Amino acid sequence: MRFFEDIGVGDRAEIGRHTFTAEEIKAFAARFDPQPFHLDEAAAAHSLFGRLCASGWHTACLWMRLAVEHRGREDAMRRASGEAVAALGVSPGFRDLRWPNPVYAGDTVTYATEVLELRPSASRPEWGIMTARNTGTNQRGEPVLSFISSAFVERRQQQRARS
Amino acid sequence: MPQRHWEDFSPGSVFEFGPRLVTRDEIVEFASAYDPQPMHLDEAAARASMLGSLAASGWHSCCLLMRMLSDSFISQSHFMGAPGVEEVRWLAPLRPGETVRARATVLETRPSRSRPQLGFVRFLFELLDSSGARVMTLTVSPMFARRRAPYATRGGALC
Numbered sequence: 001m002r003f004f005e006d007i008g009v010g011d012r013a014e015i016g017r018h019t020f021t022a023e024e025i026k027a028f029a030a031r032f033d034p035q036p037f038h039l040d041e042a043a044a045a046h047s048l049f050g051r052l053c054a055s056g057w058h059t060a061c062l063w064m065r066l067a068v069e070h071r072g073r074e075d076a077m078r079r080a081s082g083e084a085v086a087a088l089g090v091s092p093g094f095r096d097l098r099w100p101n102p103v104y105a106g107d108t109v110t111y112a113t114e115v116l117e118l119r120p121s122a123s124r125p126e127w128g129i130m131t132a133r134n135t136g137t138n139q140r141g142e143p144v145l146s147f148i149s150s151a152f153v154e155r156r157q158q159q160r161a162r163s
Numbered sequence: 164m165p166q167r168h169w170e171d172f173s174p175g176s177v178f179e180f181g182p183r184l185v186t187r188d189e190i191v192e193f194a195s196a197y198d199p200q201p202m203h204l205d206e207a208a209a210r211a212s213m214l215g216s217l218a219a220s221g222w223h224s225c226c227l228l229m230r231m232l233s234d235s236f237i238s239q240s241h242f243m244g245a246p247g248v249e250e251v252r253w254l255a256p257l258r259p260g261e262t263v264r265a266r267a268t269v270l271e272t273r274p275s276r277s278r279p280q281l282g283f284v285r286f287l288f289e290l291l292d293s294s295g296a297r298v299m300t301l302t303v304s305p306m307f308a309r310r311r312a313p314y315a316t317r318g319g320a321l322c
Contacts, residue, residue: 061197
């Protein structure tokens with residue numbers, strides 16, 4: 001993770017892509033979202049969706065996993081070049097989550113994140129709060145996921161001392 | 164049991180779900196698959212983090228709530244899904260061994276303008292720990308089928 005001071009509004013990164021197989025769609029749904037159109041091809045064929053599709057929570061969880069893996073790769077590169085790596089704190093939550101199109105079995109979703117806002121934390125001087133718009137787009141260019149997240153990001157020591 | 168339609172929800176109604184035990188194993192398993200940050204996987208790393216000790220991914224809380232609703236609520240209503248979620252707030256860490264409950268409060272109801280056979284119900288869901296403290300709140304407006312479609316419906320498929 002970059003330090004709070006090194007991040008800019010508008011910074012955008014493609015964090016990775018994931019192909020949703022029928023097997024993993026069903027396994028996730030059986031665990032957390034057991035609705036027929038996420039569990040069974042025949043039931044899905046008779047539903048609004050017409051075909052087996054992933055739980056929206058599954059689509060969102062893959063954003064999280066790819067975001068963590070993306071950050072891990074970036075941190076490894078920074079460490080290899082002798083740079084310090086900032087800590088990422090917890091997230092207070094998210095808003096405006098949308099699932100504008102279904103993710104069908106076999107679809108590949110490309111995930112991205114873009115920084116919307118940066119502000120120092122009023123109550124925790126060692127942290128800043130980063131707000132970002134996160135998206136998922138399928139192989140046809142159609143949006144399948146968007147939400148606005150916030151997370152605490154570590155500030156540089158000298159910046160904290162000044163504030 | 165009769166299945167709930169959109170007309171059966173009114174502002175101020177409260178529904179409760181659970182209890183549900185959340186184990187350390189499932190916290191670590193979920194995090195390994197979907198949120199592999201050390202603070203959700205490893206006790207020592209969690210102690211050094213803002214969480215202070217091991218706690219579940221916030222996404223895990225969302226998924227647990229979804230499952231609790233599926234088991235006791237969605238299966239008893241003409242639930243037609245939700246196009247999104249208005250807001251989620253993660254207010255307190257969800258620790259291993261905690262037993263959670265959920266509470267749903269109806270905030271408002273409105274008919275769908277474009278689909279007369281459906282209506283929206285705006286809910287505040289609260290995930291509560293065993294002391295009654297709020298771990299998470301989630302605001303969402305799912306769709307439910309209406310019992311009686313109004314006159315001049317367009318008919319046909321729901322979507």
